[in-house]
Amino acid sequence: MYRTQDGHDVFVVDGHTHLWDGSPENQANRYGKGFIECFYDYHKTFTPTELLWPLDRFEKYGVDRLVDDEFVRGHVDVAIMQPTYLTDFFTRGFNTTDQDAEAKRLYPDRFILNGSWDPRDGERGLDELRRLKDTYGITGVKLYTAEWKGASKGWKLSSPEAMLYLEECQRLGIVNIHVHKGPTIYPLNKDAFDVSDIDEPASLFTDLRFIVEHAGVPRIEDFCFIGAQEKNVYAGLAVVMPFIHFRPRYFAEVMANLLYWLGPDRLLFGSDYAIWEPNWIIEDFMKFEMPQDLKDEYHVDLTPEIKEKILGLNAARLYNLDIAERSQALARDSIAQRVAGHVVA
Amino acid sequence: MIDEMAVRERIAEVTDPELDQSLSALGFVESIEIDRAEVTVRLRLPTYWCAANFAYMMASDLRERILRVPGVERVHVRLEDHFAEREITDGVNAGQRFSEIFPGDADGELEELRASFARKAFLIRQEQLLRALLRAGFAPEHIVRLTAGDVTEEGRALAVRDAAGKWRQLSGLAQTWRLWLRKRAALGAAAPGAGPLFTTPEGEPLAASGLMDHLRSARMIRLNGTFNTLLCTGLNRTRHGVDVNADAMWMTPGDTGQEVRPA
Numbered sequence: 001m002y003r004t005q006d007g008h009d010v011f012v013v014d015g016h017t018h019l020w021d022g023s024p025e026n027q028a029n030r031y032g033k034g035f036i037e038c039f040y041d042y043h044k045t046f047t048p049t050e051l052l053w054p055l056d057r058f059e060k061y062g063v064d065r066l067v068d069d070e071f072v073r074g075h076v077d078v079a080i081m082q083p084t085y086l087t088d089f090f091t092r093g094f095n096t097t098d099q100d101a102e103a104k105r106l107y108p109d110r111f112i113l114n115g116s117w118d119p120r121d122g123e124r125g126l127d128e129l130r131r132l133k134d135t136y137g138i139t140g141v142k143l144y145t146a147e148w149k150g151a152s153k154g155w156k157l158s159s160p161e162a163m164l165y166l167e168e169c170q171r172l173g174i175v176n177i178h179v180h181k182g183p184t185i186y187p188l189n190k191d192a193f194d195v196s197d198i199d200e201p202a203s204l205f206t207d208l209r210f211i212v213e214h215a216g217v218p219r220i221e222d223f224c225f226i227g228a229q230e231k232n233v234y235a236g237l238a239v240v241m242p243f244i245h246f247r248p249r250y251f252a253e254v255m256a257n258l259l260y261w262l263g264p265d266r267l268l269f270g271s272d273y274a275i276w277e278p279n280w281i282i283e284d285f286m287k288f289e290m291p292q293d294l295k296d297e298y299h300v301d302l303t304p305e306i307k308e309k310i311l312g313l314n315a316a317r318l319y320n321l322d323i324a325e326r327s328q329a330l331a332r333d334s335i336a337q338r339v340a341g342h343v344v345a
Numbered sequence: 346m347i348d349e350m351a352v353r354e355r356i357a358e359v360t361d362p363e364l365d366q367s368l369s370a371l372g373f374v375e376s377i378e379i380d381r382a383e384v385t386v387r388l389r390l391p392t393y394w395c396a397a398n399f400a401y402m403m404a405s406d407l408r409e410r411i412l413r414v415p416g417v418e419r420v421h422v423r424l425e426d427h428f429a430e431r432e433i434t435d436g437v438n439a440g441q442r443f444s445e446i447f448p449g450d451a452d453g454e455l456e457e458l459r460a461s462f463a464r465k466a467f468l469i470r471q472e473q474l475l476r477a478l479l480r481a482g483f484a485p486e487h488i489v490r491l492t493a494g495d496v497t498e499e500g501r502a503l504a505v506r507d508a509a510g511k512w513r514q515l516s517g518l519a520q521t522w523r524l525w526l527r528k529r530a531a532l533g534a535a536a537p538g539a540g541p542l543f544t545t546p547e548g549e550p551l552a553a554s555g556l557m558d559h560l561r562s563a564r565m566i567r568l569n570g571t572f573n574t575l576l577c578t579g580l581n582r583t584r585h586g587v588d589v590n591a592d593a594m595w596m597t598p599g600d601t602g603q604e605v606r607p608a
Contacts, residue, residue, distance in 0.1 A: 034393070041392075045579035183576060218572040221565035243575075250571050257565060297557070 001327075001339075002075040002282055002311070010286075010308050011323050013315035014070060014278050016178075016213060016238035016270025017079040019103055020095035023060040031148075032089035043275050046242040051280060061274055063103045071110060072338045074271075074278040077312070077330055078321065080112045082142035082178060082213075088149060097132055104136070109329045112319055114140040114178065119161035120149050126168055133172045139319060140176030141169065142213075146193055158197040166205050175208050176318050177201075181223070182214025182239050195223045202230040209318055211268060214239040215258060224261035234318075235262055237310070238270035244284045252291050259300035268318075269311045282311065347379050347416045355410040356386065362402050362459060364574050365466040365528075371578060372587035373403070375425065382418035384411050389425045391581040397429045397447065398455055404437040463531040464546040465566050470525035471543060472563035475556070477518055483507065485553040493537035498522060 002010040022036030040058050047053075057065070070076045081103065086094040093099065097115045104111040115132035117125050132138050146154045156162065157179060169177065181195045195216040202210045213236035216223030227233045235258050243251040258267055269285075271278035290302045316323055330336060356377065357369045368374050368388070375387035386407055390400060404422045411420045422437050424430045436446035443455055478488050487508045495506040503518040529537075532546055541550045551559055578591040 038392075038394075041580055041583050045576075045583045183572070218569040218576075220568050221562060224565065247571075247575060250568070250575065253564065253568055253571075257561075257568070260561075297561075 011312040012076045013312040014076040014079045015268040015315045017273040018095045021060050026090050028091045069277050071335045072342050075282045083116045142178040144180050156197040158200040178211045180213045181216045199226050211236045227262040234266045236270050238272035241281045242276045256294040256298045260298040264306040267310045351414045359406045362462045372589040385421040387423045391577045401443050467528040468563040469567045473521045485556040489551045489553050491542045
């Protein structure tokens with residue numbers, strides 16, 4: 001909950017968080033090492049100096065730290081956990097749904113657990129998807145089209161194999177399809193981050209919502225074109241958000257474009273924790289004002305109401321969260337007392 | 346005796362093809378050594394995993410430019426801290442084409458890539474010029490009718506003839522103008538003649554009514570370039586301690602005032 005200066009409470013859903021294990025002990029090969037180091041470089045490059053983490057903490061931080069950074073200090077009410085399996089790089093996987101479930105078990109009202117699938121797993125993968133639905137009741141998945149598997153260096157969401165999985169999602173009521181489309185990450189292939197495979201599934205599966213994580217940056221023109229055409233395409237703002245601190249003009253121009261092409265109801269805040277902590281990003285965002293020249297040219301703005309949509313209301317709508325009801329439940333959990341203690345301190 | 350300044354000037358002309366910025370300004374050139382008729386340049390890119398075709402273009406462009414300096418007989422470009430450093434270093438210094446180093450990858454794709462980057466850079470530089478004209482009060486109807494005779498460099502400023510035929514000075518814009526001219530030439534366009542000066546990359550005239558749409562799509566191209574530049578220079582700072590002024594790159598003149606530097 002973010003409290004504004006005039007005492008208004010803003011309900012915050014962090015749409016993009018992880019509980020990963022990138023520790024050396026879990027690294028299966030040099031790619032695993034390279035992957036977590038690349039994440040760490042992103043962290044160091046776009047985090048205010050005084051908030052930098054040491055590498056060993058970044059590699060593996062655990063549930064307590066996550067809870068502290070997200071809910072106690074981070075203004076967040078509910079966090080959506082986006083898994084990143086990467087089982088070719090990490091022995092037990094980098095960040096699987098089963099790993100995330102530990103946090104959900106401890107704090108059921110604080111987390112939304114998402115699953116994942118990979119069309120190259122065929123029938124076995126469909127069984128696994130059904131298991132995730134049965135076990136955790138997931139309503140969303142995070143997909144990684146750039147993930148390596150054996151000799152394959154990625155897949156397309158528009159492939160016939162992927163269509164089978166999307167049909168199964170529709171059948172199971174897994175309606176929120178988050179797809180990682182962003183900057184290239186070592187050692188994944190650049191082409192696999194191309195956004196062009198979103199268009200066709202989005203127009204075929206109108207009941208599903210396609211949340212393009214990282215807004216397809218740096219291919220924003222392709223993404224905005226698709227977003228303007230398909231009303232069930234959303235932008236996840238993870239990676240875009242931290243630019244607000246060092247490069248507010250760049251952030252403003254990207255936001256002006258997203259607001260212009262997609263509108264304020266299809267943008268979802270995400271910190272990409274633990275690459276970045278939500279605390280400073282949310283504080284900067286609440287203070288942020290759209291520059292006048294962009295307001296004039298695009299006829300868009302970041303009013304308090306629009307910020308509230310981006311920070312929580314939009315995600316709450318996608319995940320069927322009743323905010324009044326959930327706020328009451330959260331006020332009673334063990335984290336709430338720590339939050340109160342933190343605010344007083 | 347090789348003129349060291351001439352070598353440095355040639356090196357400064359080589360750009361990262363995607364970022365359209367000089368390798369020297371980006372801080373990618375680690376060192377330059379001159380030993381009699383031999384020049385050795387070390388090239389270090391922000392990440393270990395920069396695309397091999399990009400790395401090849403930069404390394405081979407360096408070699409080709411330095412070889413133009415009188416007296417230079419041999420050039421060694423050393424790509425360092427890169428997954429394909431050995432293949433690219435050996436191949437480029439032997440004067441090999443990309444397809445000879447990496448069989449299966451077509452050279453034609455490199456040319457296509459260069460053409461696509463030239464098109465984007467053209468649009469970005471043109472956006473900067475056109476927005477500066479709009480800010481100075483030029484009407485879209487006048488802007489799309491400007492010809493080569495209506496624009497001239499005056500020191501660091503650009504002089505542009507307004508609708509009443511009077512010359513108006515736009516300060517600090519000559520550099521952008523020159524970059525735009527260079528990108529225009531890279532697209533294969535003939536020198537600007539009597540027709541409209543500002544066109545699409547394909548040479549089609551712009552309509553006054555469509556000017557804002559044109560600028561908005563150019564802005565998106567620029568935002569991609571800005572992102573890549575900020576990421577590459579940021580990672581280079583993080584990984585190698587190389588700090589460069591990324592603010593000056595890709596920003597529309599007049600916008601830079603709103604940028605802040607990391608604390």
